[in-house]
Amino acid sequence: MTTVTKNKVTDLFLENAPSFGSFPSLREESKQIVNGKGLPAAKDEEYKFTSVSKKLEQVITDFSPAKPIAVSKDTIKDHLWAGFEGSYLVFNNGIFSEELSAFENSGFEVQMLSESNAIALGSIAKAEKDPFIALNTIYFEDGIQISIPRGKKVDSPILFLFFNQANEGQIISPRILIEVAENAEATFLEHSISLDEAVYFSNSVTEIKVGQNSHVHYSRLQNDGSKAIVVSNFETDIHRDATFTSTVVSLSGDLVRNNLSLRLQDSGCVGNMYGLYLLNGKTHVDNHTNVDHTKPHAESNELYKGILTDQSRGVFNGKIFVRQDAQKTNAFQQNNNILLSEDAIVNTKPQLEIWADDVKCSHGCTTGQLDEEALFYLQARGIDKMQAKGLLLYAFAGEVLEHINDESFRNYIDRLVQERLGSNF
Amino acid sequence: MLSIHNLHASIDGAPILRGINLEVKAGEVHAIMGPNGSGKSTLASVLAGREEYEVTEGEVTFKGKDLLEMAPEDRAREGVFLAFQYPVEIPGVSTTNFLRTAVNQVREYRGLEPLDAVKFLSVMKEKMKLVEIDQKLLSRSLNEGFSGGEKKRNEIFQMAMLEPTLAILDETDSGLDIDALRIVSNGVNKLKSPNNATIVVTHYQRLLDYIVPDFVHVLYKGRIVKSGTKELALELEEKGYDWIKEEADAASV
Numbered sequence: 001m002t003t004v005t006k007n008k009v010t011d012l013f014l015e016n017a018p019s020f021g022s023f024p025s026l027r028e029e030s031k032q033i034v035n036g037k038g039l040p041a042a043k044d045e046e047y048k049f050t051s052v053s054k055k056l057e058q059v060i061t062d063f064s065p066a067k068p069i070a071v072s073k074d075t076i077k078d079h080l081w082a083g084f085e086g087s088y089l090v091f092n093n094g095i096f097s098e099e100l101s102a103f104e105n106s107g108f109e110v111q112m113l114s115e116s117n118a119i120a121l122g123s124i125a126k127a128e129k130d131p132f133i134a135l136n137t138i139y140f141e142d143g144i145q146i147s148i149p150r151g152k153k154v155d156s157p158i159l160f161l162f163f164n165q166a167n168e169g170q171i172i173s174p175r176i177l178i179e180v181a182e183n184a185e186a187t188f189l190e191h192s193i194s195l196d197e198a199v200y201f202s203n204s205v206t207e208i209k210v211g212q213n214s215h216v217h218y219s220r221l222q223n224d225g226s227k228a229i230v231v232s233n234f235e236t237d238i239h240r241d242a243t244f245t246s247t248v249v250s251l252s253g254d255l256v257r258n259n260l261s262l263r264l265q266d267s268g269c270v271g272n273m274y275g276l277y278l279l280n281g282k283t284h285v286d287n288h289t290n291v292d293h294t295k296p297h298a299e300s301n302e303l304y305k306g307i308l309t310d311q312s313r314g315v316f317n318g319k320i321f322v323r324q325d326a327q328k329t330n331a332f333q334q335n336n337n338i339l340l341s342e343d344a345i346v347n348t349k350p351q352l353e354i355w356a357d358d359v360k361c362s363h364g365c366t367t368g369q370l371d372e373e374a375l376f377y378l379q380a381r382g383i384d385k386m387q388a389k390g391l392l393l394y395a396f397a398g399e400v401l402e403h404i405n406d407e408s409f410r411n412y413i414d415r416l417v418q419e420r421l422g423s424n425f
Numbered sequence: 426m427l428s429i430h431n432l433h434a435s436i437d438g439a440p441i442l443r444g445i446n447l448e449v450k451a452g453e454v455h456a457i458m459g460p461n462g463s464g465k466s467t468l469a470s471v472l473a474g475r476e477e478y479e480v481t482e483g484e485v486t487f488k489g490k491d492l493l494e495m496a497p498e499d500r501a502r503e504g505v506f507l508a509f510q511y512p513v514e515i516p517g518v519s520t521t522n523f524l525r526t527a528v529n530q531v532r533e534y535r536g537l538e539p540l541d542a543v544k545f546l547s548v549m550k551e552k553m554k555l556v557e558i559d560q561k562l563l564s565r566s567l568n569e570g571f572s573g574g575e576k577k578r579n580e581i582f583q584m585a586m587l588e589p590t591l592a593i594l595d596e597t598d599s600g601l602d603i604d605a606l607r608i609v610s611n612g613v614n615k616l617k618s619p620n621n622a623t624i625v626v627t628h629y630q631r632l633l634d635y636i637v638p639d640f641v642h643v644l645y646k647g648r649i650v651k652s653g654t655k656e657l658a659l660e661l662e663e664k665g666y667d668w669i670k671e672e673a674d675a676a677s678v
Contacts, residue, residue, distance in 0.1 A: 372476075377513040378523070380473050381583060382501035382531040391526065395517025395566075 006038035009057045013039070013171075016063035017138050022114040023121065030127040030137035039131050047257075049315045049347045050286040052132070055229055055255050059169060059199050065139055066093040066170035066200065071163050076100055079161065079193055083408035086156035086189075089144065092163050094172035094202065096144045107154045108186070109147040113175065116145045121177050124207035125235035130259060133233045136173045136205040143175030150181040150211075157406045162192040164224065166200035174204040182211040182239075188218040189409050194225030199254075201229045208234075212266075213241040219404045220246075221413055224253040226281060234260045241268035247403050249413050250277040250285045251420065261290040264298040275304035276400040278420055279312035279344070286315035293326040293356075300330070305400050306337040307393055307421075308344035316348040318363070324355040333363040338370055338396060390421045397421070426451050426488060426622055427472075427591055433482035433647075434471045441467040443647035444483070449591070452619040456633055456658060457626045459644035460666045465626045466510060468644070469595040472624075473507035474500050487591065501527075502534035504621075506589030508580040510596040515567040520579065521549070523567055524586055531587055552585040556612040574605035581612040592616070593624045598632035610635030630662035645673050 014035060020027065040047035042054065071092050080088070087103035089096065089110065096112065103110055113121060127134040148154060164172055180186060192202070202224070210216050224230055230253050238244050250256055262271040277285045291300045306314040316335045337346045350363040370392060378388035397417050404410040427449040434442040441464045449455055459465050471478050472485065474497035485492040492500060515523070528548075529539040540548065553560065556578045568576050577597050584592055594613065598606055613636055617623065625636055633641075633655060641658045643651040645666075650673040651657065661669070 371513075374513045374515050376475055376497060377509065377515070378527075379497040380501055380507050380509075381523070381527040381587065382498050382534070383523075383527050384498045384530065385496065387526070387530075388498075391518060391523070392515065395515065398517045 007041055007053050007057070009053045010034060010038040012063045013135060018065050018141070020141055022142065026122050026127070027138055030134035033127050033134040034131055034138065037131050039135065046288065049313075050255065050257050050284065052229065052231060052255065052257055056201060059227070059229065060171075060201055062168035062170050064170055065141060066166035066172045068092040068095050068097065069165050069195070071097070071100060071195075073100065075163070075195075076161065079191070081408060081412035083411065084159070085408070086159055088159040088161055090161045090163065091174050093166060094162070094164075094174040094204070095141055103158070106156065106158070107152050108149070108158065111145045111147075113143040113145055113177065120179060120207070120209060124209060124237050125205045125233060129235075130233060132203055132231045132259070133205055133235075136175060136203050136233065139171055139173040139203070140175035140205070141173075143177065145177045145179070148178075148180040148184045148186050151183045152181075153185040154187070157187040157189050157409070159189040159191065162190070162202070163195055164192065164200055164202055164228065165195035165198065167196075167198050169199035169201070172200055172202040174202070176204075176206045178206070178208040180209060180211050180214045180216055182213055184211060184214045186216055187406055188216070189406060190218070190220040192222055192224050192230070194228055197225045197227060199227045199229070203231045203233075205233045206235070208236045208244070210236060210238045210242040210244045212239045214239075215243045217245045217405045218247070219406065219409055220248045221409075222248065222250040222253060222256060223416070224256070226252060226254060226283070228253045230256045232258050234258070236261065237263050237265055238269045238271055240266035243270040243272070245272040245274070245403060245405070247274040247400065248276075248287065249401070250275070250279070251416060253283055253285070256283070256285040258285075258287045260287070261292070262300065263292045263294070264300065265294060267295045267297040269298040271298075271300040272403065273300070273302040273304075274400045274403045276397055276417075277304075277306045277308075277314050278397065278417060279306070279308045279314060280310045282311050284313045284315075288317045290319040291321070291331065293320070293322045293329045293331060295325055296327045296329070298326065298329055300332070302333040303400060304335045305396060306346060307340065307397065308337065308346060309340040311341075311343040313344070314346045316346070316365070317351065318349075319351040320353070320361060320363070322354040322356050322359050322361065326356045327358045329356060329359040329361070331359070331361040335365040336396075337367040338393065339367060340370065386422060390418070393421045394418060428486045429483070430485070431483040432471070432480065432485060434467060434478045434480045436467070436478050440481070441478070441647055442471065445647070445649060447642065447649065449622045449624065451590075451622055453640065454617070454623045454625065454636065454638045456638035456641045457624060457644055458628070458630075458641060458658065458661060460670070461628070463644040464647040465644050466595055469507060469593045469624070469626050472593055473497060473505060498530070499534075501587070502531050504590035506584050506587055506592045508577075508584060508592065508594045508597050510599065512568050512576040512580055514569045514571075516569050518567050519565060520563040520567050524549070524583060528586055549586065552582060555585050555615050556582045557608050558582050573600045574602070577601060577605065577609050578612070581609055585612065585616055590621045591624070592621065593626065595626045596628060597625075598627055598629060606632065606635060630658045633658045643669050645670060
C-alpha cells in the first residue's frame with residue numbers, strides 16, 4: 001500500500017468541498033484526482049517558481065465556495081469602458097448572473113451548464129491534466145455554455161466580466177464552456193475586477209472548441225486587487241483550418257498563474273498566443289503556455305513580454321510539441337523582458353519537443369534593462385527623460401497590445417498601460 | 426555662441442579630452458578632424474551630454490549659459506543638435522510620432538504653441554524635400570531596418586525639424602556613397618544661416634568638398650594641435666596625419 005503525503009491545503013479543500021448535484025461523475029473523478037495527486041507542492045516541476053499551494057495555505061482562511069455579493073447595474077456600467085459595444089456576461093464571485101448580463105439577440109446561445117446537456121464539459125479541460133482543473137470541477141456551482149452556431153459571424157464582442165469580492169478569502173470558481181461551430185467567427189473579451197482589496201482565490205476553467213475553419217479571438221485583462229490569488233486554466237481544441245488568438249494582459253494581483261493550452265488538432269490550424277505583464281510591488285505572474293502540433297501544415301506564434309519593477313516576479317514557460325505527423329509545422333516563440341529594478345526577477349524557459357523532421361521552429365528569450373543608448377537618443381532630441389522612458393516602454397509593450405482585435409478594449413488597455421508607464425501621449 | 430575652455434573629459438577613469446579650447450560664432454562652419462582615437466566623437470558626445478563621459482575640468486558655455494550643467498534634453502531645447510554617428514534603431518516608435526513629441530517639447534521650452542497634427546504634417550512635408558526622404562520611411566519604426574544612408578538622411582531630417590542653432594555632425598559621412606553624401610550635405614548646406622553654426626566631425630576630407638568649412642581643427646591625443654582653414658584639410662588629405670603627430674609629439678616633449 002502506498003501513502004501519498006499531501007500538503008495541508010489539499011486536505012482543507014477536500015474537507016470543505018461542496019456537494020453539488022450536477023455532474024456527479026465528473027466531480028467524483030476530480031475529487032479522486034485531487035486526493036490522489038494533491039495540489040502541486042514546491043518540488044513539482046510545473047509549479048517550481050510559483051507555489052500556489054503555499055500561498056493559499058498562508059492567506060486563505062475559509063475554503064468554502066464564495067457566494068454572490070450585491071452588485072448593482074450601475075457598478076457594471078462603471079466598469080464598462082468608453083466605446084464598448086457588445087454583449088456582456090457577468091460573473092458574480094464566479095457565479096453567472098443572467099439578471100446583470102446583457103446578451104439579447106446577439107446571435108449566440110447561452111445556457112447554464114446544469115441545464116444544458118454539456119457533454120463536452122471536461123473533455124477539453126481534462127481534470128487529470130492539472131489539479132487546479134480538478135479543483136475547479138469540484139468547486140464550481142454552475143457555469144455557462146456558449147454556443148456559436150455554424151456559419152455565424154458574431155459581429156460585436158462577447159465580454160465576460162468577473163466581479164470578485166470574497167471577504168473571508170473564499171474560493172471563486174468560474175467555469176465556462178465555449179463551442180464555436182464550423183465557419184463561425186467571434187471575439188471574446190474578459191476583464192476581472194476586484195471590488196475591494198481583500199484576499200480571494202479565483203480558480204477558473206475556460207474550455208473552448210474552435211470548430212473547423214472558424215476564427216476566434218480571446219483577449220483578457222487581469223487587473224485584480226493586490227491580494228488576489230488567481231489561477232486560470234485555459235484549454236482549447238482547435239480544428240482544421242481554424243485560427244485562435246489569445247492575448248493576456250496582466251497588470252496586478254498578488255499571485256497569478258495562467259495555464260494556457262492550444263491543441264492544434266489538424267492541418268491548417270493557426271494558434272497565436274500573446275501576453276504582456278506589467279508588474280510592480282510584489283506581484284508574481286506566471287504564464288505557462290503549451291501548444292501541441294499534431295498534424296502537418298499548422299502554425300503557431302507566440303510573443304510574451306514583461307516589464308517588471310520593485311520586487312515583482314515574472315515566470316514564463318513555453319512548451320511547443322511537434323508530433324511526428326506534424327511535418328511542415330511553423331512554430332515561433334519569443335519572450336522578452338525589461339527589468340527596471342535590481343530586485344525584480346524573471347524566470348523564463350522555452351521547452352521544445354520536436355519529433356517531426358521537416359519543421360521550422362524558433363524560440364528566443366531576452367531579459368535586460370532599458371536600452372540606455374535609445375534613451376539618450378530621445379533625450380538628445382529634446383524629449384525629457386521620464387517621457388522618453390515611457391515612450392520606449394510603451395513601444396515595447398505595444399507589440400503585444402496590437403494583437404487585441406477589439407478596438408475599444410485595446411484603447412482601454414492602452415490607456416491603463418500608458419498611465420502605468422508614467423507617460424501620456 | 427559656443428565657447429569651450431580647457432575641457433577635460435574621461436571615460437571609466439581614462440582621460441580622453443585633455444584641454445580643448447574652441448570658439449564657435451554664429452554663421453561659422455568648423456571641421457574637427459583627426460586620426461582614430463583622437464577624441465573627436467568624445468567631444469561631440471560631451472557637448473550633447475552623454476552620461477558615460479565625466480567632465481573633469483574646464484567650461485563650456487553656449488549662448489552665455491553653462492552647457493555642462495544641463496540635462497541632454499535641455500541642451501537640445503536650447504538649440505544643440507547632435508547627428509549621431511550610429512543612429513539608434515527604436516522598434517515600435519515611428520519617426521513621425523517621435524518627432525512630433527520632440528518638436529512640441531522643444532517648442533514648449535522655447536515658449537511656442539505646440540504644432541497640431543495638420544501643421545506638423547505640413548512642416549514635415551516641407552522639410553522632407555531637403556533630404557529627399559520618403560514619407561513611407563517616416564511612418565516606419567525609427568531607423569529600424571533603414572540602410573546606412575537612410576539613417577543619416579533621417580538624422581539631417583530631424584535636424585531640419587528641430588531647427589538647432591548649433592549642429593554637431595558626428596562622422597555623418599562615414600560609410601556613405603557619393604550620392605548619399607551629396608544629398609546629406611545639400612541638406613546641411615540648405616539649413617545653414619547667419620544665425621546658426623555647424624561643427625563637422627569627420628575622418629575624411631571628402632565631406633569638406635561638399636560642406637565647406639571656415640575653420641579646420643586637428644584633434645590629436647585629446648587636444649587641438651593645429652587649426653587652419655580649408656586648405657589644412659586638403660593638406661591632410663595629401664600628407665596624412667603622421668606629420669601632425671610628429672609635430673605634436675615633438676612639441677610636447
